[in-house]
Amino acid sequence: MTAVALPEAPQIRSDFERWRRRSRLIRKLRVILPATIGAILISMLGFVAQTTFLGRDAAPAKGDAPIELVNPRFVGKDDKGRAFVITAASAERDESDYQRVLLKDPSLVLDAEGISPSKVTAKTGVYSEDRRVLNLDGGVKMSGSNVDFDTASSIFNTATGELEGQGQISGVGSLGEITAKSYGVYDKGERLVFKGGVRGRLDSK
Helix, strand or coil: CCCCCCCCHHHHHHHHHHHHHHHHHHHHHHHHHHHHHHHHHHHHHHHHHHHHHHHHHHHHHHHHCCCEEECCEEEEECCCCCEEEEECCEEEECCCCCCEEEEECCEEEECCCCCCCEEEECCEEEEECCCCEEEEEEEEEEEECCEEEEEEEEEEECCCCEEEEEEEEEEECCCEEEEEEEEEEECCCCEEEEECCCEEEECCC
């Protein structure tokens, strides 16, 4: 009969302890790994949902935002073929009325291709495409064609080429100083008509 050598008691205890530690580790991993995977999945789903909702909410606002043009330039001619040029520091369409273009620091040049063009500048302006009318407001200044005037507002009709304004106007012309409550510029700036409380001082030559 062959004798079988049995492991000693300390070795058995050591192997048993290693087995118990491995078993505890496996039990912990069975809990930790699924929980970690679940947390990752929840985080991914939350990120996807948040991105989707934020993107859906932001898309219309981006699409509805007005487009701003920097240093726009518009060249045209009136019904009589006289050229004019409209420029500005910036321009954007009115959100409430697509036909209205809002201008910042606009500048208007009348009879741009003529011998003595006139220039009108202002702080703000509104160009109505459907009416073909440019409204200038705030610190309006007109110069050229032997005139230099300041007024509150002006209206330029791009169809007729006429420039008119309401409000106090004062300045210097070829004949001297003049003030009035309204004015009109016709015939490429060669004819100026002043109305309402007109006062002037003629320079003798």
